Amino acid sequence: xxxxxxVLVASSVHPPDDPRIRWKLxxxxxxxxxxxxxxxxxxxxxxxxxxxxxxxxxxxxxxxxWWRLVRGQYDVASIHDPELLPGAIAARLLGRTIVFxxxxxxxxxxxxxxxxxxxxxxxxxHGVGWIVAVSERLMAFTxxxxxxxxxxxxxxxxxxxxxxxxxxxxxxxxxASGVVYLGDITEARGAAVLIDALEGTGLGLHxxxxxxxxxxGRLRKQADLADVDLTLHGxxxxxxxLALIAHHHVGVSPLLDEPxxxxxxxxxxxxxxxxxxxxxxxxxxxxxxxxxDLVGVELVAPGDANxxxxxxxxxxxxxxxxQRVANDVQRxxxxxxxxxxxxxxxxxxxxx
Numbered sequence: 001x002x003x004x005x006x007v008l009v010a011s012s013v014h015p016p017d018d019p020r021i022r023w024k025l026x027x028x029x030x031x032x033x034x035x036x037x038x039x040x041x042x043x044x045x046x047x048x049x050x051x052x053x054x055x056x057x058x059x060x061x062x063x064x065x066w067w068r069l070v071r072g073q074y075d076v077a078s079i080h081d082p083e084l085l086p087g088a089i090a091a092r093l094l095g096r097t098i099v100f101x102x103x104x105x106x107x108x109x110x111x112x113x114x115x116x117x118x119x120x121x122x123x124x125x126h127g128v129g130w131i132v133a134v135s136e137r138l139m140a141f142t143x144x145x146x147x148x149x150x151x152x153x154x155x156x157x158x159x160x161x162x163x164x165x166x167x168x169x170x171x172x173x174x175x176a177s178g179v180v181y182l183g184d185i186t187e188a189r190g191a192a193v194l195i196d197a198l199e200g201t202g203l204g205l206h207x208x209x210x211x212x213x214x215x216x217g218r219l220r221k222q223a224d225l226a227d228v229d230l231t232l233h234g235x236x237x238x239x240x241x242l243a244l245i246a247h248h249h250v251g252v253s254p255l256l257d258e259p260x261x262x263x264x265x266x267x268x269x270x271x272x273x274x275x276x277x278x279x280x281x282x283x284x285x286x287x288x289x290x291x292x293d294l295v296g297v298e299l300v301a302p303g304d305a306n307x308x309x310x311x312x313x314x315x316x317x318x319x320x321x322x323q324r325v326a327n328d329v330q331r332x333x334x335x336x337x338x339x340x341x342x343x344x345x346x347x348x349x350x351x352x
Contacts, residue, residue: 018080110125142156191211250277252281280311281298
């Protein structure tokens with residue numbers, strides 16, 4: 001025994017290299033705690049913590065995580081998926097110490113989820129809201145954004161989804177540079193609109209992140225018809241992804257006006273700014289708040305491919321803008337740094 005407390009970090013849904021979980025939370029905790037990471041696969045660079053791989057489909061992984069929570073072979077458990085809340089409630093009734101880290105406005109996300117039939121969404125959202133309310137009375141919550149307080153009933157610590165440590169120097173565009181998007185690739189995040197916007201511009205498009213096979217096929221067909229040179233890079237570990245996108249002309253965040261995105265802060269804006277990329281983004285309230293403090297962010301109406309095209313071409317043609325963004329990199333990194341010390345102090349205070 002080394003006297004260090006054990007923290008179980010569990011997600012049955014997020015990828016093993018989810019930036020908030022792997023490169024922010026675990027990277028902060030592993031210096032002071034023995035971390036056990038229960039996840040879908042082996043994360044990149046699994047050093048300084050234990051990995052327990054969850055196998056099988058989503059239901060099986062969720063059930064296995066419920067069992068681990070109930071067994072209680074940890075001092076504190078940090079969970080990251082709404083479907084883990086029922087198991088966490090049972091674990092809390094057995095006296096376990098649990099933290100639910102809320103990554104998104106769960107109820108708003110359900111109300112706009114296309115996989116759920118429209119007539120069922122209010123019912124499902126109400127049920128999930130009830131589970132969240134019960135959980136909130138039993139366990140500790142932390143929030144990725146202050147705006148997520150609208151989905152809960154009490155104030156909770158906010159560990160904003162800011163930047164991990166970045167040492168990458170700003171880069172200059174190359175002949176292979178183009179327009180780049182970093183993050184999960186979906187229609188609601190504007191992937192199809194982005195291809196429409198780039199038709200006729202001669203600019204290549206690089207999408208870096210997870211993309212469902214069916215959507216990837218449709219995007220490739222759309223890009224072929226629009227004569228857009230599309231590259232789907234797939235998931236890339238966070239540090240490698242930043243290095244991959246740093247030389248491009250402009251980073252984009254073309255979110256549609258969905259309830260889950262309207263008030264949220266797109267972390268990718270900070271990631272682009274922190275490596276010296278100018279940005280074109282949808283003009284949503286949550287985006288607007290952070291854009292006002294960044295250099296080189298052009299906002300356009302959500303879903304407007306023509307406005308998106310004009311803004312992208314304007315940014316690409318403005319050579320001096322990139323230098324101004326590069327000059328602001330260190331300020332962005334310092335001001336919007338992940339609060340590692342606060343996170344460690346919070347977990348150290350639990351279960352005593």
